[in-house]
Amino acid sequence: MKELEERIRLQGTVKPGNVLKVDAFLNHQCDVELFDRMGAAWAEHFADKTINKILTIEASGIGIACVAARHFDNAPVVFAKKAQSINLDGDQYTTTVYSFTKQKEFPVIVSKRYLNEGDHVLLLDDFLANGKALKGLINLCHDAGATVEGIGIAVEKGFQGGGDELRAAGYDVDSLAIVESMDPETGAIEFRS
Numbered sequence: 001m002k003e004l005e006e007r008i009r010l011q012g013t014v015k016p017g018n019v020l021k022v023d024a025f026l027n028h029q030c031d032v033e034l035f036d037r038m039g040a041a042w043a044e045h046f047a048d049k050t051i052n053k054i055l056t057i058e059a060s061g062i063g064i065a066c067v068a069a070r071h072f073d074n075a076p077v078v079f080a081k082k083a084q085s086i087n088l089d090g091d092q093y094t095t096t097v098y099s100f101t102k103q104k105e106f107p108v109i110v111s112k113r114y115l116n117e118g119d120h121v122l123l124l125d126d127f128l129a130n131g132k133a134l135k136g137l138i139n140l141c142h143d144a145g146a147t148v149e150g151i152g153i154a155v156e157k158g159f160q161g162g163g164d165e166l167r168a169a170g171y172d173v174d175s176l177a178i179v180e181s182m183d184p185e186t187g188a189i190e191f192r193s
């Protein structure tokens with residue numbers, strides 16, 4: 001998606017440790033009109049799939065998924081929680097995920113009420129790096145007997161390999177911008193064409 005690549009060039013900054021900071025529009029301050037156009041792009045890509053639920057993971061996937069859901073017949077958006085809470089009751093599907101930005105392992109939890117056998121799920125998230133978050137969500141879907149119909153990502157860092165691993169495993173991964181390389185010294189960012 002050219003618009004997203006341009007925004008990354010304009011407002012993104014490259015930090016040491018393979019971190020691309022795009023919090024001016026994607027995952028701190030949120031440009032909801034951009035999110036809407038991202039949702040439209042995913043809807044076009046996954047037009048031949050039957051999708052009845054969108055699954056994401058807190059925190060940064062939530063806003064994007066909620067806006068994108070408007071392009072999927074207002075499919076319910078479920079987000080996996082990264083902490084136990086007195087608000088989480090009943091049976092749960094759980095796994096653990098190593099968080100890229102927080103650099104620690106989190107439990108990842110979805111109530112059995114909201115992910116069911118027979119669900120046709122689209123996974124959405126802001127970033128795909130090593131693929132840990134998505135593998136956690138895929139595990140939850142597998143445990144629930146739900147089918148992963150596809151994966152929509154705003155920014156994939158292609159050089160970290162998570163996206164290509166998922167494609168090799170047979171998943172339809174639609175990343176709207178794929179960063180092939182980025183240099184914290186010069187700030188240069190190259191996209192996969």
Ligand SMILES: O=P(O)(O)OC[C@H]1O[C@H](OP(=O)(O)OP(=O)(O)O)[C@H](O)[C@@H]1O
Nearest residue numbers: 059060099100101128129130131132133
């Ligand atoms: O492919 P991966 O290596 O798993 O990286 C991608 C994940 O990293 C971020 O989550 P993180 O927990 O770092 O931050 P967040 O709480 O802002 O979503 C991002 O939102 C993705 O969920």
Ligand SMILES: O=c1[nH]c(=O)c2nc[nH]c2[nH]1
Nearest residue numbers: 018019020021100127129
């Ligand atoms: O803001 C972010 N920048 C990143 O480079 C990244 N990788 C995973 N998750 C991320 N979030």
